[in-house]
Amino acid sequence: MSSEPANSPHPNPQSQNRSTTVSGPYQCKPVTSKADQKAFLRLEVELYRDDPNWVTPLWSERKSLLGFKSHPFYDNADSQAFLVLKSGKVVGRVLAIVNHGHNQYHEEKRGFFGFFECIDDLQASSLLLETACDWLRSKGMTDVRGPVNPSLNYECGLLIDGFDTPPTFLISYNHAYYGRLIEAFGFEKSQDLYCYDASMDDLDDLDPKLKFVIDEATKRFKVKCRPVDPKNPSDIQAFLDIYNQSLQRTWGYVPMSQAELLHQSQQMKHLIVPRLTSLAEIDGKPVGAGFGLLDFNQILIGMNGRLFPFGWLKLLLGKKKIDRLRLVSTNVLPEYQKWGLGLVTLARILPDAIDYGIRTGEFSWVLESNSLSRGTIERGGARRTKVQRIYDMSLSGDSAGD
Structure with missing residues (x-):
């Protein structure tokens, strides 16, 4: 068998x-x-x-x-x-x-x-x-x-801080004692992943220095931003290319395959709100992509995890009432990463998010080692609310669990 x-x-x-x-x-x-x-x-x-x-x-x-x-x-x-x-x-x-x-x-x-x-x-x-x-x-x-x-391209990490509130959509959750069990076996911390909360009022009133960076980058590169069209194959391909190229030097990164991205887009097509996404272009070439995902956990927490026969209807009818947005990714091609293009990409989403009725945005997850992103988010006034941990252990010799 x-x-x-x-x-x-x-x-x-x-x-x-x-x-x-x-x-x-x-x-x-x-x-x-x-x-x-x-x-x-x-x-x-x-x-x-x-x-x-x-x-x-x-x-x-x-x-x-x-x-x-x-x-x-x-x-x-x-x-x-x-x-x-x-x-x-x-x-x-x-x-x-x-x-x-x-x-x-x-x-x-x-x-x-x-x-x-x-x-x-x-x-x-x-x-x-x-x-x-x-x-x-x-x-x-x-x-x-x-x-x-x-x-790491899906849910990951063990929650070690932030047990007082439900997780946002596609963020892991677990009992507080899990860390003790895993560490007692011999696993040690490898990397932490952070979740940050920011009110939309705070994001709409950014630090003047960040606003200056956005304005200067927009003018310098003549950046134009528009929503991603999830039904347009070229937009999906552009998102995949930017995602894979932008994260090449990121800890633990593994390229997401074309088949995985297409599967994800198919699974999420009814959940994506195009105006809560952003594609930054320079001379018609996509160079940055931002993706905001409604916190469907606000609806799922009252469901049994089954979409049929009526789950989909409840999910789709209820999404207008969701007031929390998970900012899943803001990725920029490597040659533009130090020029503020990520902020430009994000700035396109904010007015539409506020108009939609979003009150809180969560940046998740952000690698502990990603000092550039962490610094920008923290300067923008976001507050760290949850920490997930990735553990490592050697398999050579006797296990620490013996």
Whole structure:
């Protein structure tokens, strides 16, 4: 029997692993059936049932990102999901990931873990993580990083600060004790990701120095900005090109494939509001792209994570009432990054956002090591509200979890 999830679109004979690890009342087993998949998903509901800040995920997209359904990320990646049981009851889960795209780009042998959930039980979490690490070792990996769900191009990071409010759309959320479990196993901080909040009034009343930069860059390069047309293939291609070129020197970056971007645009086409996006052009050539995404969690927090039969209608009818915007990215081609083109791109969105009824903007996520972006955002008056952490650990020698 293959260790790939039932009906997986990317069967991989090399990733077979039918063994179950047993330690006293605990056992850890690979996900190998639809029943296992359901248990994997159900655990999330059970663990957050009484948490008012947890937002039910869109289950269809969650299944795809896990590889339980087709997703283009797995065109160049392998994975294995695991469950840990205590006295026969599922109490933890994790996905072990070999992202070939990352290892090819960075010339590493780094594995990843994601979708980690567990009760507050060190024995359970250690057995779960050790089993995932063993699987990664069997694939030739020498290091492991996480959590990523399933890569840095999607939801990622472990929330370590900012548990008092719900996350914005497509930002990860978890129990406060997860950091203790992961660090006790031997993982150490690699990089923090920041979320910043800013009221639209503050953004509309920028520091005079920032306004000067915007005006001077606009005049110097004769920049023209317009909304992105999500139905125009050339705009989608321009966004992909700018995204991939602008982030080449960014920590942990892996190029997003054409298939992944097209999948994302297809999934998001009904959720994107074009006037909350921006494409900056110089002499007709796209050089910068800004993308604001409504915080659909304001609606999803009251749903069960299912879009059919009436979920889509509730989502679409409710989006006019959303007053929070997640500024997902403002990317500029490398040759223009020091000239304020990012600010120019963002400035086009602000008037339309205010007119839409947006009261708060969240910049998320921003790398701790991205001093240029952090400095600009902080000078604009934004307040850091949440911190997500990425952890690293070596797989060589004995595990710290032994």
